[in-house]
Amino acid sequence: MNAELLVLIAMMALFAIAVFIGKYPIGISLALASIAGALLSGFGVPFRHLVEGSISYLDPILIIVTAMIFMEIIKETGALGETSRLIVRYFHAYPFLFLTAITFFIMIPGMLTGLSTASVLTTGAVVAPALIAYGIPKVKTGSIIAMAALYGMIAPPINVPAMIIGGGVDMPFIGFELPLLFATVPLALFTTYFIARPHVSRGVRSEVLEKISALTQDIHRARLFLPVLVLVLLMSLSRLIPNDLTSLGLPLIFVISSLAAFRSGRDFNYWKVAQSAIKKAMPVMGILVGIGMFIQILSLSGVRGFLIVNIVQIPSYWIYVAIAVSLPLFGAISSYGASYVLGVPFLLALLGRNEIIVASAITLIASLGDMMPPTALAGIFSAQVVDEPNYFRILKVCIPYIVITAFYGVMMIIGANWFAKYLIV
Amino acid sequence: MSFLKKHLTRLLILASALSVSAFVGIDFLSMHVPDPIYPNPCQKLQLSDYFKPLAGTAGDTDVYIFEGDQAGATVLILGGTHANEPAGHIAAVSLMENIEVDAGRLIILPRANNSGFTHNDPQEGNPQRFMIKTRRGERWFRYGSRYTNSIDQWPDPDVYEHQPSGQHLSGSETRNLNRSYPGSPDGNLTEKIGYAIMQLLKQEHVDLAFDLHEASLEYPVINAVVAHQLAFDLAAEVVMTLQMEDILFNLEPSPVDFHGLSHREWGDALGIPVILMESANPLQGRYHGKVTPDIIVTGKDKYNLQAAKSGLIEVNYPADGIPLNLRVARHLSGLATTFDIWNSSHQDDQIIVKNIPSYSEMITNGLGVYLK
Ligand SMILES: [Zn+2]
Numbered sequence: 093m094n095a096e097l098l099v100l101i102a103m104m105a106l107f108a109i110a111v112f113i114g115k116y117p118i119g120i121s122l123a124l125a126s127i128a129g130a131l132l133s134g135f136g137v138p139f140r141h142l143v144e145g146s147i148s149y150l151d152p153i154l155i156i157v158t159a160m161i162f163m164e165i166i167k168e169t170g171a172l173g174e175t176s177r178l179i180v181r182y183f184h185a186y187p188f189l190f191l192t193a194i195t196f197f198i199m200i201p202g203m204l205t206g207l208s209t210a211s212v213l214t215t216g217a218v219v220a221p222a223l224i225a226y227g228i229p230k231v232k233t234g235s236i237i238a239m240a241a242l243y244g245m246i247a248p249p250i251n252v253p254a255m256i257i258g259g260g261v262d263m264p265f266i267g268f269e270l271p272l273l274f275a276t277v278p279l280a281l282f283t284t285y286f287i288a289r290p291h292v293s294r295g296v297r298s299e300v301l302e303k304i305s306a307l308t309q310d311i312h313r314a315r316l317f318l319p320v321l322v323l324v325l326l327m328s329l330s331r332l333i334p335n336d337l338t339s340l341g342l343p344l345i346f347v348i349s350s351l352a353a354f355r356s357g358r359d360f361n362y363w364k365v366a367q368s369a370i371k372k373a374m375p376v377m378g379i380l381v382g383i384g385m386f387i388q389i390l391s392l393s394g395v396r397g398f399l400i401v402n403i404v405q406i407p408s409y410w411i412y413v414a415i416a417v418s419l420p421l422f423g424a425i426s427s428y429g430a431s432y433v434l435g436v437p438f439l440l441a442l443l444g445r446n447e448i449i450v451a452s453a454i455t456l457i458a459s460l461g462d463m464m465p466p467t468a469l470a471g472i473f474s475a476q477v478v479d480e481p482n483y484f485r486i487l488k489v490c491i492p493y494i495v496i497t498a499f500y501g502v503m504m505i506i507g508a509n510w511f512a513k514y515l516i517v
Numbered sequence: 518m519s520f521l522k523k524h525l526t527r528l529l530i531l532a533s534a535l536s537v538s539a540f541v542g543i544d545f546l547s548m549h550v551p552d553p554i555y556p557n558p559c560q561k562l563q564l565s566d567y568f569k570p571l572a573g574t575a576g577d578t579d580v581y582i583f584e585g586d587q588a589g590a591t592v593l594i595l596g597g598t599h600a601n602e603p604a605g606h607i608a609a610v611s612l613m614e615n616i617e618v619d620a621g622r623l624i625i626l627p628r629a630n631n632s633g634f635t636h637n638d639p640q641e642g643n644p645q646r647f648m649i650k651t652r653r654g655e656r657w658f659r660y661g662s663r664y665t666n667s668i669d670q671w672p673d674p675d676v677y678e679h680q681p682s683g684q685h686l687s688g689s690e691t692r693n694l695n696r697s698y699p700g701s702p703d704g705n706l707t708e709k710i711g712y713a714i715m716q717l718l719k720q721e722h723v724d725l726a727f728d729l730h731e732a733s734l735e736y737p738v739i740n741a742v743v744a745h746q747l748a749f750d751l752a753a754e755v756v757m758t759l760q761m762e763d764i765l766f767n768l769e770p771s772p773v774d775f776h777g778l779s780h781r782e783w784g785d786a787l788g789i790p791v792i793l794m795e796s797a798n799p800l801q802g803r804y805h806g807k808v809t810p811d812i813i814v815t816g817k818d819k820y821n822l823q824a825a826k827s828g829l830i831e832v833n834y835p836a837d838g839i840p841l842n843l844r845v846a847r848h849l850s851g852l853a854t855t856f857d858i859w860n861s862s863h864q865d866d867q868i869i870v871k872n873i874p875s876y877s878e879m880i881t882n883g884l885g886v887y888l889k
Contacts (some may be wrong), residue, residue, distance in 0.1 A: 144637060365729070394806030394820065
């Protein structure tokens with residue numbers, strides 16, 4: 093058998109054994125699989141490569157830690173609960189409006205950061221109690237949040253996978269707004285409505301308000317929402333007027349917003365909240381470190397070359413099947429990684445179709461990786477947000493919408509030149 | 518004692534993490550040692566001589582000036598804009614170690630982005646060094662990164678907004694020297710390097726400029742001469758002349774609205790004809806197999822070959838690979854031919870350079886013969 097295929101199978105097998113039999117955390121299992129891959133390809137235990145690979149996720153790790161601390165803090169102050177109470181209070185009588193508002197609300201942080209987890213952990217966590225109080229079961233609430241977060245990550249103005257692909261083919265990130273809106277908004281609204289539909293028609297409205305506990309203390313709302321306002325303001329500033337003063341970076345923005353929370357609502361112990369936030373973020377940080385090692389060893393051992401050469405040269409229309417299947421599957425390791433490793437070759441294999449439309453569609457499909465086990469960043473965090481211990485129940489609800497999204501993306505690629513007439517200005 | 522007992526596992530994990538960090542840290546630091554260059558007689562300056570604030574930073578780099586006895590044209594050659602494109606760096610080094618300038622001045626920056634030579638691109642699994650056999654034995658060169666080292670410029674913004682065009686690129690491109698021009702005196706490190714190079718072009722009154730690169734096999738602009746419109750006729754003649762010698766280049770006009778690149782901004786801002794040359798680096802793309810330093814030098818790789826057979830790559834990729842001496846020879850023949858054609862139309866302002874290794878010599882004798 094082909095040496096690279098053997099290494100790949102060994103890495104996957106060891107990973108599966110470590111996760112399912114050894115019950116090791118995913119991050120540790122990825123690291124073990126990486127070491128096995130390096131040993132098998134004759135590189136020994138290449139500490140340099142293991143560290144170098146994981147370093148690429150230093151920035152996302154900082155964002156996740158600080159975002160998590162921010163989330164925990166506004167939960168403690170009471171701002172989260174109050175927001176969902178307000179959304180329900182003003183929109184509960186109009187289900188269509190309620191769901192639309194909530195979908196866009198969930199998408200916003202992802203649109204601004206290009207990270208699905210940013211959506212899940214911030215606005216996703218904010219609306220979760222509102223959706224549950226509205227009568228939508230918690231598993232379905234988690235599914236709505238996870239899917240909207242995926243679309244938010246792909247929607248403009250920031251789509252990091254598209255930038256990653258663009259960096260590989262010298263395509264500036266210009267003119268993506270309409271194609272990306274077209275790729276995300278219809279799917280996002282469709283998904284939310286269809287998941288929520290069986291539950292909103294029942295008319296739970298009257299008791300909805302009572303279910304959400306009001307703030308016990310009498311706290312001024314403007315003060316309560318100050319941290320969120322600071323967050324939105326700093327995020328928008330860095331986008332609207334990008335310069336040295338405003339480009340603080342998401343981690344610092346989250347830290348400043350967290351500091352704005354002192355005495356804004358219920359009192360909290362910063363030390364304890366930060367500790368519990370880091371504890372919650374630890375598995376994901378571990379996964380990112382492990383993924384970095386895993387990808388580095390895939391490249392080093394030649395498994396990446398083997399995979400790409402064999403996937404991309406698939407004949408004619410099978411390439412669409414390959415795109416719809418391999419991007420989300422590889423995205424299980426990391427959707428950014430999938431865009432980098434597979435997105436660029438696919439785009440180049442599809443030259444002749446409008447590159448912007450094709451790249452937009454590829455990122456839409458790659459984003460589905462954030463729902464795929466074992467990493468499933470969006471899915472696992474959504475499960476955490478709604479207190480659902482079993483992430484797979486959320487995945488099960490999402491599967492039809494994942495399939496529809498992949499299909500929608502493939503349709504965009506097939507009709508790229510036709511869509512370009514309307515979407516490329 | 519009870520403290521030790523209670524926390525033994527934690528302390529052990531912490532200790533092993535620290536020792537791995539120390540071990541790997543020393544390895545990373547070793548990349549800061551420059552590979553030696555043995556230039557022929559010339560004047561050695563620093564890039565910071567053209568822009569003082571760069572002094573003492575990781576962006577400062579050596580500038581070598583070869584001056585002829587006769588006055589003539591001033592020509593700039595950049596190697597190592599991207600430190601993971603060895604043919605550009607080695608072409609500059611092999612020029613420096615062989616040439617003698619009779620007329621005009623040749624200014625060479627073998628490591629245009631010095632910081633890029635001090636690290637590797639994460640997740641690529643690239644080697645830190647590769648070896649070339651010379652008469653004296655094995656000589657080592659660094660294989661670096663396309664980008665400025667994050668240790669020198671961090672963090673990246675989410676989006677890189679190029680100044681002054683306002684063009685948006687992915688955040689990591691903020692560390693790409695060839696997206697930074699015209700640079701800025703108070704920008705980030707990469708923009709400062711770009712600005713310093715613009716200052717050099719201006720202060721030395723450069724008449725003709727080159728930027729030497731490589732690209733991945735699947736990248737459409739490959740084995741190419743990319744020319745600013747001011748250099749387009751010159752470049753077209755170069756490509757035609759080389760074609761008669763069976764050295765094939767694709768001629769590409771520099772895109773007018775793609776900003777930050779040397780072949781766009783140097784020409785636009787300073788009116789200098791600029792030519793960028795690309796050769797094909799088999800380690801750079803995504804199709805190559807197991808990573809070894811040998812791929813850089815021999816250019817041989819089985820998955821590149823398989824990709825070529827399936828029509829996935831843009832260049833002719835023979836079973837023998839695309840070795841480094843061939844790629845360097847392409848750059849050198851491109852330079853030499855451009856000088857000849859320039860001289861025929863600039864009788865009073867010539868650049869006459871002796872002992873540039875010829876294409877056929879380098880293919881026959883190999884690279885090592887031309888390195889000290
Ligand atoms: Zn380059």
